[in-house]
Amino acid sequence: MNATGTPTTPITFEPGDRIRFGLEPRRPYTVRATSEHFVVCTRQRDFAPKGDVVYTVIDWRNGIRGPINVIGQSCDVRTDEQCQLLVADLDAGRWTISHRNRVQLDILDRGQS
Template sequence: MTTTTVTAPALAVGERVRFARPSDESTWWWDVRATDTRFTVLTRQRPFRVKGELLYTIIDRERGVRGPCNLIGQGWDIEEPGGCERLLDALLRHADNAPGLRVEVSHRNNLPIEIHETHTPASPVRTITPSGLPGPALPAPNAEEFAPLGTFRGIDLQEDLDDAAVWALGHHDPARFAAAVTDYDVDLTRDHLIQPLQVDDVEHTHAVVLHRIASHDPGWVVTWAPRHQITGTTPGAFPITLIHR
């Protein structure tokens, strides 16, 4: 173990941390769950609750603070597989002014970063970096488990609310895909005056599966975040077509 007081050291997934502030919580250990060069997401067991109910905190090195996110209620679904990674992605989208949820560390509820102690386990750790995945990709989803929200113009569509995108497996003709998503929006809103989406809105890219979730349908968490630099040669990658909201 190491004992020191620092502003914001580099941390790796798997490390444990004790903060100096607030002093009445300085004996609590936090687990590093997702991290990059600016943000780190940590969790710990919620006191006096059943095992598995977690608290979370976010380190923002650039601002020199830690705390919960700025969303109403300051909550995030961190207990689901991939929840911490999705929170980190949302923080990075905000920092890069990219489309998506406007997520950052709360400006009203935060503390200066003062790490009192860190502990690195003997087992290997995994770190999310701007050019790396948080772990090995899993096999691509097959057609049977894809469970689309609907089929429009022969294309099975899925919507990712976290990343504000509608997407489909495979690389589809851009004009057909734009028309399919327009039909999906009309069906969803019953508004036939919706402005049709354009070919320029369509993107061909690749994604990977990060987690399988047995209790959920469709049962997996995927990412195509540009910071991961996923290409057709990335192990486990599969082609997708998407339109960002």
């Protein structure tokens, strides 16, 4: 999709909060880890065994979200610790959001779990 966004004022999220995005309104994500600039969210993968999740990363500085820029966009985010490591790597600049698979930030609503 290669979307470009605009810097967005961060919303305070806590792990466990739920977010719905405009492109996936019926598939809420759960916040797993946060930092000043990034939020890692996961949801159960459709039609997959329990625990098989998909993820998206919110980038407040660029007003975008998407997977990270690795081949296949795969990243192990099954545990909270792995999500926190991903946020730390994003903050350190070791990873960025995929240029090919990013979308503009499209938060519909949020709620506590």
